Amino acid sequence: MTPLVQVIGFGPATLGLPLAADRMGELSSLATHGMTFVDRAFGPGVLRTSRFPFLIESNSPARDFVAGVDPAGRFGEVLDRPAGRKLVEQGERQVPLQHVGEYLADLADEITGWLDGTAGGISYGREVRRVRRNADGTFTSLCTAGRPVLRSHAVVLATGATEDTARHGVPGDRLVPSARLLAGDLDQVGHAVRAGRPVVVVGGSHSGFAAVGLMLARYGGAVRPGQITVVHREIALSFPGVAELAAAGPLAGTPPMKRPVVCRETGAVNRFSGLRGAARQLCLAVLARTEARVRLCPAGTAEARRAIAGAAVVVHSSGYRGTAPEMVEADGTPVPLEREHGCVAVGEACRVLGPKGPLAGVYGLGIGFARRDAGSERRVGINVFHGQDAEDIVTSLLTRASTVRPATGPATAPAAPPTTRKGLRHGQSDR
Numbered sequence: 387m388t389p390l391v392q393v394i395g396f397g398p399a400t401l402g403l404p405l406a407a408d409r410m411g412e413l414s415s416l417a418t419h420g421m422t423f424v425d426r427a428f429g430p431g432v433l434r435t436s437r438f439p440f441l442i443e444s445n446s447p448a449r450d451f452v453a454g455v456d457p458a459g460r461f462g463e464v465l466d467r468p469a470g471r472k473l474v475e476q477g478e479r480q481v482p483l484q485h486v487g488e489y490l491a492d493l494a495d496e497i498t499g500w501l502d503g504t505a506g507g508i509s510y511g512r513e514v515r516r517v518r519r520n521a522d523g524t525f526t527s528l529c530t531a532g533r534p535v536l537r538s539h540a541v542v543l544a545t546g547a548t549e550d551t552a553r554h555g556v557p558g559d560r561l562v563p564s565a566r567l568l569a570g571d572l573d574q575v576g577h578a579v580r581a582g583r584p585v586v587v588v589g590g591s592h593s594g595f596a597a598v599g600l601m602l603a604r605y606g607g608a609v610r611p612g613q614i615t616v617v618h619r620e621i622a623l624s625f626p627g628v629a630e631l632a633a634a635g636p637l638a639g640t641p642p643m644k645r646p647v648v649c650r651e652t653g654a655v656n657r658f659s660g661l662r663g664a665a666r667q668l669c670l671a672v673l674a675r676t677e678a679r680v681r682l683c684p685a686g687t688a689e690a691r692r693a694i695a696g697a698a699v700v701v702h703s704s705g706y707r708g709t710a711p712e713m714v715e716a717d718g719t720p721v722p723l724e725r726e727h728g729c730v731a732v733g734e735a736c737r738v739l740g741p742k743g744p745l746a747g748v749y750g751l752g753i754g755f756a757r758r759d760a761g762s763e764r765r766v767g768i769n770v771f772h773g774q775d776a777e778d779i780v781t782s783l784l785t786r787a788s789t790v791r792p793a794t795g796p797a798t799a800p801a802a803p804p805t806t807r808k809g810l811r812h813g814q815s816d817r
Contacts, residue, residue, distance in 0.1 A: 389420025389506055390787050392527060392536045394514050394711065395544035396425040396433065398490050399752030402772030403542070404497050406780045408459040413500075416780065419787045420505035424527060424535060426513035430498075437494075438487030440568040442600060443663050445592040446767055448476035451486050454772030461496045464489070480663035486768075509536065514711045517541055517748075521716045525747065539790050540747040540783055543730070543738060547706035547754035550728055554588060556700045564593045564703035572604055578698035579605045579613065586693050589703030590618025590682075595665035597701050598680055602668075611678040615697070617690045618682060619704075620644045621669060624660025627653045637673055642684065647763055658763040708754025713738075713745070721745065729764070730755050735782040736775050747786065749779045 393400050400423065407416045427433045444451075452473045455461055464470050469488035473481060501507050512535045516528040520537075527535040549563045562574055564587075578585050579601065587594050598614055622644035625631040631646055649657040661669050671677035683690045694700055707728040713721040724731040724739040732755050737744035752771055756764045765775075 387420070387505070388524060388790075389422050389536075389538050390416075390790065391419075391421050391540040391542060391783055392525070392538040393421065393423045393542040393544055393751075394517070394527065395546065395752070396423040396427075396494070396508060397544060397546055397752060398437070398768060399546075399771035399775075400542070400544045401490065401493050401497055402454055402751070402768075402776035403780060404500060405454040405456075405461060405493075405772050406776035408461055409454070409456045410777060410780060412780060412784055413460055415784055415787070417500070417504035417506070419784075419790075420538075421501075422506040422536060422538070423501075423508045424512050424514060425508065425510055428511045430494075430510070433494075434491050437490055438483045439570070440483040440565075440596075441570055442483055442568055442596040443480040443665075444483050444486060445480070445596075445662050445665065446769070447478045447662075448473040448481045449478060450767060450769040451481075451489060453769045454776070455493075460500060461493065464493050464496050467492045514545075516712045516714055517543075518714050518716060518718075519721065519745075519747075523747065527711070540749070540786055542749045542751055542779060543710050543755065544751045545709045545711065545754060546752055547708045547729070549702055550705050550707040551702045554694070554700070554702065554704070556694065556702075560697065560700050562699055562701050564589070564597050564701055567597050567701055568593065568600060572601070575601055575699050575701070576605060579608050581698070582610060582613070583698035584613055584615065584693070584696060585699045585701065586615045586617060586697040587701040587703055588617045588685075588694065589705070590616055590621050590669075591659075591703060592661055592665045594618070594701075594703035595661060595668050597703055599664055599668050602679065609679045612681050614680045615693045616672070616680060616682050617685050617693060619685045621673075621682070622656045622659040622661060623666060623669070624657065624662045625655040628655060631655045637670075649759065649763075651759075656763075658759070658765055658767065706753065708750075710738075710750075710754065713740070713748070726758075727764075729753075732757055735778040737782070749782070751775055751779060 407413045455465055457465055465474055469492055472485050473489055513530050514527045514535060515530050518526045520526055524537055524539055525541045526537045529535050551561055551563055575585060587597050594616060620642045646655045648655055672680045683693055705728060708730040710723060710730050721740050730750050731739040732750045733739050733744050736749045736751055738748045738750045753766055756766045759765050
């Protein structure tokens with residue numbers, strides 16, 4: 387039978403869908419109607435090694451990563467495993483992202499185990515290049531060769547994002563994506579530092595300052611004053627509330643600073659864009675000029691252009707571009723997806739937006755599809771993807787399910803390769 391939904395991607399964000407259904411008391415309904423994940427990785431072991439492999443601290447407190455799990459629910463046991471216990475114990479503190487990766491791996495195990503007893507499953511080794519909206523309102527995903535992968539009544543796109551490195555026009559032999567550097571590929575930067583040549587980090591976000599922090603930790607004594615330049619559009623610092631912002635007073639250093647945005651839900655200032663933890667401390671030290679090895683430079687200036695042109699290495703840390711398969715009608719006519727600053731635009735209930743508004747039955751979840759809040763900040767965070775975003779999608783899916791027949795057996799994919807199996811352990815990617 388045709389499952390209710392296929393989820394393209396089995397990364398961190400998608401784990402929120404079963405978690406939300408569990409919190410809402412709707413997990414059995416989701417199991418009955420069928421949820422199948424489709425991922426391009428050839429097996430769960432490959433995914434496990436790619437899960438948050440970064441050598442830095444999180445920008446979010448530990449509690450955010452476990453907030454979506456109902457301790458008394460189907461997946462509550464994940465909090466009793468070593469990685470889950472670490473996060474629970476750390477509470478409001480930032481934690482190494484590799485600990486988060488271990489926890490997400492355990493969570494993927496639990497969800498895979500749940501899928502074993504449902505009408506859904508996980509299909510590995512299938513890279514979806516196109517999703518066709520059929521004449522009867524169902525959706526068929528198509529692989530790179532144009533062959534059908536799976537047919538479903540709805541589809542969730544959770545294909546993540548890639549660093550938009552082409553936008554700066556820096557030759558590839560001088561450019562290092564921040565994700566690669568933060569995962570431990572420091573050779574190119576190390577050669578430049580030891581040779582006394584300048585290094586530029588483009589982007590003043592958490593990943594930008596985290597990249598600087600990693601370089602200083604690894605090559606500290608070899609880094610000369612002013613050798614590392616951070617080219618930034620604006621600097622954003624987080625504060626627990628407006629009182630803490632007021633108490634901080636005016637900040638010294640190089641403008642521009644981000645206009646404070648107060649979250650209506652929590653009262654936090656710059657909740658999603660602001661620096662926290664070690665990255666925040668480093669930024670404050672640079673602003674106070676107590677960290678002389680790093681200097682700040684506003685983007686778009688002649689000084690910034692000279693710095694980038696003269697750098698031995700440029701670390702890209704200035705944004706992502708959402709990746710998504712092509713959407714087409716039954717006759718092959720393309721359905722363009724709306725975009726906002728690189729991300730695929732989504733509206734109410736995380737419905738993907740096309741040229742005429744929301745596409746019925748098509749949802750987006752995760753970093754490449756992040757919604758904006760009332761203050762126009764992009765809501766990027768595991769607790770958001772596992773929280774309100776996932777709940778909105780589950781609610782909409784179950785409403786849609788009321789009009790279709792429940793699936794009664796495991797979902798199947800035509801011409802499945804040997805690596806496509808239902809209910810395998812350890813399945814997840816961070817895309």
